[in-house]
Amino acid sequence: xxxxxxxxxxxxxxxxxxxxxxxxxxxxxxxxxxxxxxLDANSSWWVITHGHRHPEIxxxxxxxxxxxxxxxxxxxxxxxxxxxxxGLIEIAPRGLSHVFYxxxxxxxxxxxxxxxxxxxxxxxxxxDRIVVMEGSYHGDTVGTMSAGERSVFNAAYxxxxxxxxxxxxxxxxxxxxxxxxxxxxxRLGRVAAILVEPLILGAGGMRIYGAAVLAGLKExxxxxxxxxxxxxxxxxxxxxxxxxxxDQAKITPDxxxxxxxxxxxxxxxxxxxxxxxxxxxxxxxxRRKTFFHSSSYTANPIACAxxxxxxxxWRNEPVLERIARISALHRENLERxxxxxxxxxxxxxxxxxxxxxxAPNSGYLADVGPRTRWLFRERGFLIRPLGNxxxxxPPYCVxxxxxxxxxxxxxxxxxIVLGRS
Ligand SMILES: *Cc1c(COP(=O)(O)O)cnc(C)c1O
Numbered sequence: 001x002x003x004x005x006x007x008x009x010x011x012x013x014x015x016x017x018x019x020x021x022x023x024x025x026x027x028x029x030x031x032x033x034x035x036x037x038x039l040d041a042n043s044s045w046w047v048i049t050h051g052h053r054h055p056e057i058x059x060x061x062x063x064x065x066x067x068x069x070x071x072x073x074x075x076x077x078x079x080x081x082x083x084x085x086x087g088l089i090e091i092a093p094r095g096l097s098h099v100f101y102x103x104x105x106x107x108x109x110x111x112x113x114x115x116x117x118x119x120x121x122x123x124x125x126x127x128d129r130i131v132v133m134e135g136s137y138h139g140d141t142v143g144t145m146s147a148g149e150r151s152v153f154n155a156a157y158x159x160x161x162x163x164x165x166x167x168x169x170x171x172x173x174x175x176x177x178x179x180x181x182x183x184x185x186x187r188l189g190r191v192a193a194i195l196v197e198p199l200i201l202g203a204g205g206m207r208i209y210g211a212a213v214l215a216g217l218k219e220x221x222x223x224x225x226x227x228x229x230x231x232x233x234x235x236x237x238x239x240x241x242x243x244x245x246x247d248q249a250k251i252t253p254d255x256x257x258x259x260x261x262x263x264x265x266x267x268x269x270x271x272x273x274x275x276x277x278x279x280x281x282x283x284x285x286x287r288r289k290t291f292f293h294s295s296s297y298t299a300n301p302i303a304c305a306x307x308x309x310x311x312x313x314w315r316n317e318p319v320l321e322r323i324a325r326i327s328a329l330h331r332e333n334l335e336r337x338x339x340x341x342x343x344x345x346x347x348x349x350x351x352x353x354x355x356x357x358x359a360p361n362s363g364y365l366a367d368v369g370p371r372t373r374w375l376f377r378e379r380g381f382l383i384r385p386l387g388n389x390x391x392x393x394p395p396y397c398v399x400x401x402x403x404x405x406x407x408x409x410x411x412x413x414x415x416i417v418l419g420r421s
Contacts, residue, residue: 106139237261
């Protein structure tokens, strides 16, 4: 019997066995209370980049606690936040010039939306529409749910969500439809911003599209004077093969959101970067033009110190080479599934690989999801399919052998689930 008083996220407790407790983490592994080791093939919900408890990040956290806990971030600043902001501007797409801190991916996107609306409001221009891509996910607050795909996840709140304009997902061959639709919305003159997950829609099912679409959307946004917001909460920090996904389209978004890998996954922190124009639109002797946003734990110094250590790792270790190696391993391993009747849409972008299990009745709520999850767990893998979408998004320290075994497990579990073993 589950005597825990904890209510877990995205968990139907009536159907779930009692939670296993994790007692330690190390590299690509979690160890549970029974001493069972699990390969963390989803990077603990996409946050762990280099591996669990990277020594340099742990050291930076310990050192920071000698000097700091939480410090109010209005009226005062601190060295870790200053250093991190300067470092972020250095590696971010050229032209981003200011960094606003918050504490989760959702809040970084809320901040981005508020920045965009404030930008027009402060200039006395009426622009109140946000354009998003069908199937996208931007977080679980009311604002970001409004921007994200409407589904069973937000049915209970639907009536209070605000309206946004949606573009069809740019499937291969139909990219122009997406661009044309965006242009149609822009012509109406009310679009404040387009908000997209660049290159991969993560929670929407690891749907991948090309950099040319991203560049095309940016160009249209520019022509019509609306802001381009890149939600790089998942795609940042090398997930798609480059530092940021926008790098592949060679674009600078007007606003960029980053969170998950920002501290290497060690502590909660988020940042919303923007171009000077957005900052300047809030700069005034008129106090009404202030950017009115804060959360209590904004720019937590210990989290900022962890992120500074993460920047150092990117500077000093061959992170991009590790990512390229994982990318190549995914490609090799995925080959055997290309003509496999059990799967469709075998795809990959950087360190993310995904394939759709051809299961009857395969929506997100179908039993195939939990069932496969448990089968993977039995085999020592943390792999959580999104409905019938099986994907791997490992930390960058994963070895070729470990990845190979994960693919073996996918092969085996698919046969069991489909009753063909
Ligand atoms: C995870 C995610 C978010 C939300 O981040 P949280 O830290 O969970 O609030 C927003 N956007 C994208 C693209 C994400 O993958």
